[in-house]
Amino acid sequence: MRELTAEVVVAGAGPTGLMLANELALAGVDVQVLERMHERTGLSKALNLQPRTAEVLDLRGLLGRAEDRSFATVADGHFAVIPVSYAGWDTRHPYQLGIPQAEVEAALEERLNEQGVRVRRGHELTTFTQDADGVTVTAGDLRIRAKYLVGCDGGRSTVRKALNMRFEGIEGQGHGVSADVLFKRTPPGAPTQWRSMANMVTSESPGKFIGVIPLPEQNLYRITFGDRLNRPANLRVKVTGEEVRAAVTDRFGPEAEISEIRWASRFSDDSRLAASYRVDRVLLAGDAAHIHFPAGGQGLNLGIQDAMNLGWKLAAELRNRAPATLLNTYEAERRPVAQRVLDNIAAQNALIPLTPNQLALRALFRDLTALPEVQHYLSGLVSGLDITYGTKKAHPADGTRLPDFPVGKAYASTLFHKGKFVLLTKSPTPIPHPEVQVAEVPNLPHPKTEKMLVRPDGYIANTTGETEGWLTP
Numbered sequence: 069m070r071e072l073t074a075e076v077v078v079a080g081a082g083p084t085g086l087m088l089a090n091e092l093a094l095a096g097v098d099v100q101v102l103e104r105m106h107e108r109t110g111l112s113k114a115l116n117l118q119p120r121t122a123e124v125l126d127l128r129g130l131l132g133r134a135e136d137r138s139f140a141t142v143a144d145g146h147f148a149v150i151p152v153s154y155a156g157w158d159t160r161h162p163y164q165l166g167i168p169q170a171e172v173e174a175a176l177e178e179r180l181n182e183q184g185v186r187v188r189r190g191h192e193l194t195t196f197t198q199d200a201d202g203v204t205v206t207a208g209d210l211r212i213r214a215k216y217l218v219g220c221d222g223g224r225s226t227v228r229k230a231l232n233m234r235f236e237g238i239e240g241q242g243h244g245v246s247a248d249v250l251f252k253r254t255p256p257g258a259p260t261q262w263r264s265m266a267n268m269v270t271s272e273s274p275g276k277f278i279g280v281i282p283l284p285e286q287n288l289y290r291i292t293f294g295d296r297l298n299r300p301a302n303l304r305v306k307v308t309g310e311e312v313r314a315a316v317t318d319r320f321g322p323e324a325e326i327s328e329i330r331w332a333s334r335f336s337d338d339s340r341l342a343a344s345y346r347v348d349r350v351l352l353a354g355d356a357a358h359i360h361f362p363a364g365g366q367g368l369n370l371g372i373q374d375a376m377n378l379g380w381k382l383a384a385e386l387r388n389r390a391p392a393t394l395l396n397t398y399e400a401e402r403r404p405v406a407q408r409v410l411d412n413i414a415a416q417n418a419l420i421p422l423t424p425n426q427l428a429l430r431a432l433f434r435d436l437t438a439l440p441e442v443q444h445y446l447s448g449l450v451s452g453l454d455i456t457y458g459t460k461k462a463h464p465a466d467g468t469r470l471p472d473f474p475v476g477k478a479y480a481s482t483l484f485h486k487g488k489f490v491l492l493t494k495s496p497t498p499i500p501h502p503e504v505q506v507a508e509v510p511n512l513p514h515p516k517t518e519k520m521l522v523r524p525d526g527y528i529a530n531t532t533g534e535t536e537g538w539l540t541p
């Protein structure tokens with residue numbers, strides 16, 4: 069057995085674990101990343117970055133790498149497959165970036181390697197124990213003693229199960245299948261570019277749906293289909309070619325000829341949330357903490373934003389800079405966000421109609437989405453742009469995201485590349501704390517404010533500039 073030490077062990081090198089490891093490394097934390105798989109498969113469940121995730125990556129100078137690996141810019145999002153525009157939001161990224169999950173992971177891992185951290189592949193966390201001073205983790209031939217362990221090990225999380233954490237929610241009734249399908253030629257009526265969510269998904273018969281997204285290879289498509297009411301007795305049962313062919317024929321007719329099914333996987337519509345995100349020195353993030361039907365393209369985005377919320381707090385705790393309550397605000401802030409996603413997905417499922425009454429309800433709902441206010445509300449929900457933290461607000465801006473506004477020849481987002489707090493001020497102000505960067509700016513995005521302390525994750529802490537409550541002296 070090889071013995072190692074670290075400050076934090078991250079279990080799982082999916083998007084959540086890689087984002088978190090990047091955040092910790094940026095703060096100078098000694099982090100070990102364990103990944104059970106020997107190599108990335110190159111297959112992708114998720115295909116998109118939502119606007120808020122684009123902003124979050126931009127705060128760390130990572131968006132360009134994602135853009136370089138993307139294959140589409142999609143003008144809108146969707147709610148229950150009804151397109152919703154992001155246009156009403158004050159964001160520089162009012163679109164979804166079409167990018168395979170494997171490419172998001174590759175971009176994050178590339179940056180992690182540049183920060184001097186290598187993922188320990190082929191190392192599956194099997195057990196751990198914790199005591200007052202730390203955690204001891206076992207993975208293959210490794211035993212690592214660390215101060216904290218974060219389970220980013222996906223929906224079937226070993227870490228969550230070992231904690232005996234309740235995974236509260238409901239078992240769904242239906243299921244879906246995702247498959248990457250190469251056609252002999254473009255199927256009749258299939259889109260050749262992914263520019264909008266309009267007409268990407270259709271519902272031919274009650275309770276069923278099929279989505280078709282062109283991938284960046286000629287005649288290669290992501291086909292996602294499902295049934296709200298039926299699921300196989302065993303959801304791990306292999307997807308058959310016949311199932312995929314039947315769904316494709318339903319959608320495009322018999323003339324759509326498949327030459328290859330590259331990858332196919334089944335997913336459930338179970339919806340579950342960990343009862344708590346923390347047990348002493350062990351925390352959960354991403355799918356390890358929440359699972360749901362992939363409606364609206366939200367899961368990966370939720371995980372990356374969990375990581376962005378947790379990283380700087382955990383680093384502050386390790387450096388004795390965190391007020392006693394700071395680390396617990398991770399769960400207090402992020403669990404309600406996940407609950408909201410689960411709730412919006414339940415509502416989306418209910419809008420895939422089964423009965424004539426539900427068909428009428430969906431038609432009415434579609435009419436309502438023509439209203440700009442409804443578009444704004446729904447796009448805020450699925451994009452993460454509407455997230456605000458905290459309930460006690462001395463100023464309406466407290467807890468809201470800082471819109472990315474011009475600062476000189478650049479944008480405010482560039483001030484956050486180091487992962488520190490940023491004090492934006494209209495007049496010269498001394499540095500209040502070593503963890504705070506001061507930036508003098510002529511204007512602030514909220515009128516009648518003279519300064520703003522902004523957290524490392526881009527949310528406004530306060531408009532007084534006080535570090536108390538956020539950083540210990």
Ligand SMILES: Cc1cc2nc3c(=O)[nH]c(=O)nc-3n(C[C@H](O)[C@H](O)[C@H](O)COP(=O)(O)OP(=O)(O)OC[C@H]3O[C@@H](n4cnc5c(N)ncnc54)[C@H](O)[C@@H]3O)c2cc1C
Nearest residue numbers: 080082083084104114115193222354355365366367368369
């Ligand atoms: C069909 C489908 C389509 C989807 N589409 C979208 C979409 O368009 N947009 C979107 O935002 N989301 C989508 N999602 C959801 C998204 O894929 C997940 O939310 C995302 O993968 C979660 O990332 P994660 O890092 O938390 O977990 P995972 O991606 O599951 O990563 C967990 C990692 O941990 C590793 N691991 C597991 N156990 C251990 C262990 N014991 N020790 C070490 N390593 C371990 C795994 O090998 C894996 O690499 C989709 C999901 C599905 C099923």
